[in-house]
Amino acid sequence: MPAIEKAEVLVTGAGRNFVTLRLTTSDGVVGLGDATLNGRELAVASYLRDHLVPLLIGRDPARIEDTWQYLYRGAYWRRGPVTMAAISAVDVALWDIKARMAGMPLYQLLGGASRRGCLAYAHAMGRNIPELLDSIRTHLETGYRAIRVQCGVPGMESTYGVAADGANYEPAHQGLAPAESTWDSAAYLRFAPALMEAVRLEFGPELPLLHDVHHRLTPREAASLARSLEPFALFWLEDVTPAEDQAALRFVRASTTTPLAIGETFNSLWDCQLLLEERLIDFIRASVTHAGGITHMRRILSLAELHGVRSGMHGATDISPVGLAASLHLGLAIPNFGIQEHMPHSPETDEAFPHAYTLTDGYLHPGDAPGLGVTIDDAAAGRHPYAAAYLPVNRLADGTVHDW
Ligand code: KDG
Ligand code: MG
Numbered sequence: 516m517p518a519i520e521k522a523e524v525l526v527t528g529a530g531r532n533f534v535t536l537r538l539t540t541s542d543g544v545v546g547l548g549d550a551t552l553n554g555r556e557l558a559v560a561s562y563l564r565d566h567l568v569p570l571l572i573g574r575d576p577a578r579i580e581d582t583w584q585y586l587y588r589g590a591y592w593r594r595g596p597v598t599m600a601a602i603s604a605v606d607v608a609l610w611d612i613k614a615r616m617a618g619m620p621l622y623q624l625l626g627g628a629s630r631r632g633c634l635a636y637a638h639a640m641g642r643n644i645p646e647l648l649d650s651i652r653t654h655l656e657t658g659y660r661a662i663r664v665q666c667g668v669p670g671m672e673s674t675y676g677v678a679a680d681g682a683n684y685e686p687a688h689q690g691l692a693p694a695e696s697t698w699d700s701a702a703y704l705r706f707a708p709a710l711m712e713a714v715r716l717e718f719g720p721e722l723p724l725l726h727d728v729h730h731r732l733t734p735r736e737a738a739s740l741a742r743s744l745e746p747f748a749l750f751w752l753e754d755v756t757p758a759e760d761q762a763a764l765r766f767v768r769a770s771t772t773t774p775l776a777i778g779e780t781f782n783s784l785w786d787c788q789l790l791l792e793e794r795l796i797d798f799i800r801a802s803v804t805h806a807g808g809i810t811h812m813r814r815i816l817s818l819a820e821l822h823g824v825r826s827g828m829h830g831a832t833d834i835s836p837v838g839l840a841a842s843l844h845l846g847l848a849i850p851n852f853g854i855q856e857h858m859p860h861s862p863e864t865d866e867a868f869p870h871a872y873t874l875t876d877g878y879l880h881p882g883d884a885p886g887l888g889v890t891i892d893d894a895a896a897g898r899h900p901y902a903a904a905y906l907p908v909n910r911l912a913d914g915t916v917h918d919w
Contacts, residue, residue, distance in 0.1 A: 517542045519576050522568040524550070524560050527896035530864030531687060532556045532904055533835040535891055536563055536604035538612060540576050546611035547889060548604030549804045549838030552596055553687055554906045562601040571605065579609045583810045599782035599807050606808025607841045607887070615886035621841070622881055625809070625848035632878030633846040635830075635857035636661035636725055636750075640677045640684055643667055644713045651718060660877035661723035661750060661854060666710050670702045675729040675919070683861075685832060686906050693905035698917050700736055707740055711747035723750035723854075725776075730754045730918040731909070734763040738770035750854070751776040751798050751827065757918050761786075764795040774798065779829035782806050784815050791815075791822045798827035798853050804838035805829070809845055816849050825853030832858050836868035840889045843872050843881035855879055867896040 521539040526532070534550040534557075550559045567586060574582060586602045587593060614621040622628055637659040641647030647666045654662055665676030665684075673696050678684040688694045707726075714724060726749060732740060737755035744752060753776040756763045768775065776798035781787055782805050790796045799819050803812050816826055826849060828842040839857075846852045857879060860868075870889040871882025882888040909919040 516575055517544070519571045519574050522571045524563045524568065525891060525893075525896060526556065526560050526901045527867055527899055528901045529867035529896050529899040530861035531685065531832060532901050533864070534560050534563075534604075535835060535837055536608050537891065538571065538576065538605075538608040540612060544576075544612050544615050546576070546608035546615065547837045547887060547891060548606065548608035548611070548808070549835040549841070550600050550604035551804065551833055551835050551838065552600045553833035554693075554904065555597065556901065558597045559600045559604075562597050563604065567601055567605060576609055576612045579606065579613065579810060582606070582609060583808070587807070594783045594785065596780070596782050596805060600805055603804055603806065603808040603811075606810045607803060607837065610809045610841070611886040618885050620881060620883045620885065621809075621844035621887055622847045625813075625845060628847050629850055630847060630852065632875065632880040633843055633852060633855040634661060635659065635855050635874060635877055635879045636663050636723070638663050638665070638676070638684065638858050640665045641667065642677060642679075644710060647710075648714070648717050651714065655722075658875070658877045661725065663725040663727060663856075664710070664714055665727065668699070668703050668706045671699055672697060674698075674703070676727060687833065687904040688907065689902050689904045691903055693908045695908050695910055696919070697912060698731060698909045699912065700732060703731070704736060704740055704743075708743045708747075711744055711749070715747050720748065725750050725753065727753040728755045730757045732756055734766040737763075737767045741767060741771035741773040741775070744773055745771060749773055753777065753800065754779070758786075761789045761795070764790060765793070768795045776800050776827050779831075780805070784811065784818065787815050787818065791818050791824055794822050794824070796824060799824050800827050800829050802829035802834055802838065803841040803845060804834050809841060812845060813849075816845070816851060820849070820851040825851045827853045828855055830856030830858060832860055832864070836860060836864065836870045836872075837887060837889050840870060840872050840881055840887040843879050844887065847881060863895075863899060867892055867899070
């Protein structure tokens with residue numbers, strides 16, 4: 516029986532910070548798992564190195580479910596983003612090993628392809644409406660068929676999803692403390708309908724449009740926004756309220772027909788349960804990287820399927836190529852796939868993580884290499900050391916800390 520012989524926790528700053536678990540079996544099969552938790556990377560690296568790696572050495576790599584239960588139930592302290600990112604990495608690395616041993620792309624072990632590819636959505640952004648319209652045009656020319664739109668708000672210095680210098684948007688900033696931004700819900704609520712109207716006027720009614728509110732509104736504000744956007748028929752409106760208050764979505768849901776998505780910060784089925792069972796959302800944003808790996812995400816997506824909710828897995832740049840590949844294998848196989856977020860990685864990231872997945876005509880495909888189809892180039896990853904970086908902190912005009 517092969518055993519897990521080596522477990523390495525690799526931390527790189529290639530393009531941005533990533534934590535990767537690499538497991539090697541006694542017969543030389545290697546599996547990778549993404550353990551990146553944006554702005555708290557080293558906590559997961561320590562959780563893995565100090566608490567999980569010693570438990571993994573000598574274990575049978577084939578026993579994926581048992582290992583998951585052992586690490587989750589066996590810890591007594593369950594859930595939480597650090598624990599679950601660490602368990603996710605172990606789980607995905609074991610699925611990678613199993614699929615490599617079978618000589619198959621992982622999606623074949625998950626039931627085979629249910630579609631030709633995973634519809635991707637791109638991030639368009641602008642500091643103002645004309646810049647945003649240009650950005651949408653550029654993404655459509657690249658082949659994307661669904662677009663997330665984020666735009667600067669008149670009167671606000673900066674906002675979520677828009678780069679201050681008009682370049683690529685990356686929410687985490689290097690430094691020893693978070694950057695701070697100022698938020699004004701009233702200004703945003705006044706502007707959002709005009710923004711969507713301008714986009715629809717330019718691109719017509721058919722283009723699937725998505726928008727991320729990033730947790731900033733009260734249920735009443737969220738309901739009012741979602742209603743005001745109904746004429747523009749969004750594909751989804753994301754994270755309208757802070758994600759831990761799931762019951763808040765009851766009021767929003769009852770007030771509007773705009774499709775709702777939430778869950779990128781969720782890390783377990785228990786975070787999703789109420790939303791799925793009460794059908795309060797249309798898309799669940801939980802990811803393989805943060806919600807317990809392939810093993811646990813399959814459970815989340817099965818419960819979602821039962822309640823008519825489709826997948827919309829988180830795919831920002833802080834999901835590494837290893838994490839994105841895992842999402843694509845799962846997304847290709849499940850019956851209730853909805854859409855996959857795609858925020859292309861930097862050339863430094865792509866060089867450090869050579870991968871088989873592709874983007875063609877707006878569809879992502881995990882490729883047919885055995886396993887996840889991703890490797891790590893140690894030399895390329897090693898050229899970029901970890902550098903502390905934080906997500907911003909948001910404040911209201913009077914200085915009160917607000918949700919970011
Ligand atoms: O780490 C946080 C980012 O991934 C998040 O802010 C991106 O909201 C996000 C999205 O929808 O991609
Ligand atoms: Mg989001």
